[in-house]
Amino acid sequence: MGGKTRLLIVGGVAAGMSAASRARRQNPDAQIVVLERGDWISYAACGLPYALGGDVPDLQESGWEALVARTPAQMRARGISVRLNHEVTGVDARAGTLTVRDREAGRTSTEAYDHLLLATGVSPIRPEWAVTDLAGVHVLKSIPDAQAIEASLHGARRVCIVGGGYIGLELAEAMRARGLSTVLLERGDDVAGRVLDDPYRALMRAELERRGVDVRRCQSVDGLHGNAGRVTGVQTDAGRVQADVVLVAVGVRPNVELARAAGVRLGRTGAVAVNARQETNVPGVSAAGDNTQSLHRVTRRQVHIPLALSANRMGRVAGVNMAGGDARFPGIVGTGIFKVFDLGAARTGLTQGEAEAAGLNTVSVDVVSTDHAGYYRDARPVQVRLTAERGTGRLLGAQLVGAPQSVKRVDVVAALLHRRANVTDLFEADLAYAPPFSTTWDVLLVAADRLMRQA
């Protein structure tokens, strides 16, 4: 090792690879080793549902490498050592060592570090009923998961998706795009339960139903049916759903086993607690990415909202700091965006429901406008709910549903939320107008105008 600082990074996807790249830039001399228990690094996990739905054309030619941003060879060329199929099985934070098992070679070794980054991500939750030997039952988190689903879909006609969050909804679109009969089971009273308020959830469900997804709400899964080692259906409290393939998308849990073993404190969310430098309570140990909680700038509370941009940003901050620099994670404002078929949805800040749950005195307005001038061809509706604090007029959040590209304007509110702006700041913004791009008063301005008069 000589006198070089040795940085070990556990996990080679979003946060881990961002950290490695930033650490390298910050300290050209540091020794940087990424330990990844799987076969793949630096892949776009968010792209997996789309790949299954045929929205990644390069998949035909390049295979799953189409989703890989940087290969191990490219990382090595930048002086970052990447070890695939290396699983960290133990940690001694006082000694500053990891126990690492090379899964291919079957060897275990001890690796010393000066600074350790836990970028261990999340794992999909498998409810008890989904722990099965039956073929055809899948979660979707990694490329091997997607490969297994792809293989499983061969010859399948009926798919049952369990869970109506981001991934369940994206999978529903993908399965319909493949021409499969698709049932979506949602335990709660509507899809997108943790993302949007009720009326906006209903709009997304209507689009799913319009495109042939059989959405069944308020249904809990009791178990699976199988025949000859293969799943044949899902048993719910309301009956039986025939299915050749079952996709389980009921949420994720942070991978915190290693953190626990290192004596790292977890937060009230169950994810790793860190300071703004991504440092844990254990000296020399940082955490970043989906396994880590983060500050919500609107509520000032710690939250666990695993999303790709946050993961990359945390990794970047951790990488700079591990390598001797000084960077701070600014927190998040809970921005999210997704689409089903030809309808997009986005949210930032707090929904009305979340704001009320946080004990805030809130007021919301709902506005329907068009994504661009109504007279210009192909104008489509866009609906906005804008939420503020009653009395102060402080912006709390926005939700949009409409033509996919139209909902990206959520970013305007997201940027303002970072600066604790109020609704007048939004109303006064000089937003871009021309007939193909928006109404003269952009729908966000219309909403702000109404909200100003009520907040």
Added chain:
Amino acid sequence: MGGKTRLLIVGGVAAGMSAASRARRQNPDAQIVVLERGDWISYAACGLPYALGGDVPDLQESGWEALVARTPAQMRARGISVRLNHEVTGVDARAGTLTVRDREAGRTSTEAYDHLLLATGVSPIRPEWAVTDLAGVHVLKSIPDAQAIEASLHGARRVCIVGGGYIGLELAEAMRARGLSTVLLERGDDVAGRVLDDPYRALMRAELERRGVDVRRCQSVDGLHGNAGRVTGVQTDAGRVQADVVLVAVGVRPNVELARAAGVRLGRTGAVAVNARQETNVPGVSAAGDNTQSLHRVTRRQVHIPLALSANRMGRVAGVNMAGGDARFPGIVGTGIFKVFDLGAARTGLTQGEAEAAGLNTVSVDVVSTDHAGYYRDARPVQVRLTAERGTGRLLGAQLVGAPQSVKRVDVVAALLHRRANVTDLFEADLAYAPPFSTTWDVLLVAADRLMRQA
């Protein structure tokens, strides 16, 4: 008149009608009269080039009413009196009266006001060579202008557009959409000269040329050629351009004659000077809309940038105040957006060129990314120039060129500019990401990241 406040509004398009509506809401008792010298009120002037290009489907069925937001009858139903074809020919601000000529009846009358709003807009500039009796030479500002162009294009094959600003460019697209041979003459060294910096202007020109517009730069018009009372060509300093129709789009000038007659002070821009309440120096006389200058929040200077949102906003402010309320115009940040064919462009704040001209010590970065995840179908390039003040990192402006919908993200920077944010504020924003909507790091964040390191 009894005891009712009498509000006279000169001009019935964007600012005038916004003012009338707001004044009515503010004061249900006021007598509100809109004097419009033309045949049409409340029409979407910005839609005219698109209407000529076939992008307003309802035009087939409804005629030019397709571009009218509110008819005189609808205004009357709200208690707002609208007098079409009424031209204001004189003003006595001390007496509080206007001289008004009813152009249809040929009568002149005197109208008293308690408060007067000048919402007289702009007129297209007609250079000396364009003042002609030849048929087939047009400007485009009003519905009658568009009707005249429509009639003129009947049987035409070759069109020459003079001027490469917003309207000239939109007309070029419209003429090509009609299958016409189209020459665009630009006096300056490239199109969009007052809108974008050089490299971004070149991108827009390339799209025009790709779609068959013959763009001729650095060419001044010397005169017109005609035959039998109809235009046949344009003589430039570089030669002759054959044309059956000539569209003159070389800019606009504010209509300030009435303001001058009322003793109203003009600003250094040549447009009417007002305070934040849209009040002129003459008591009882306000001004709003394209005839009025406005505060640029980035430079803190008065500017004259006639655009629809500003006009509507000024009208609204003027209307509230005239009717006894209190509203303030927040200023603008110079946001603009347009497209040619399948390429959009947007800008906000200052271009690098404008910032330098304003004496600011600036630094810019140029970034090329894709509008959404590169692996997701139909990803297209989007280019961003982000400009900040060197030393302080204060954001000064952004320019974007890319797929039309992708450049609307300029609004994020526009909203931040209003709050005098710096580049770190942009970088830290929690912008929306999913593969169909953006790259993990949105192109704006990538640009902010690079700019932070240089500013």
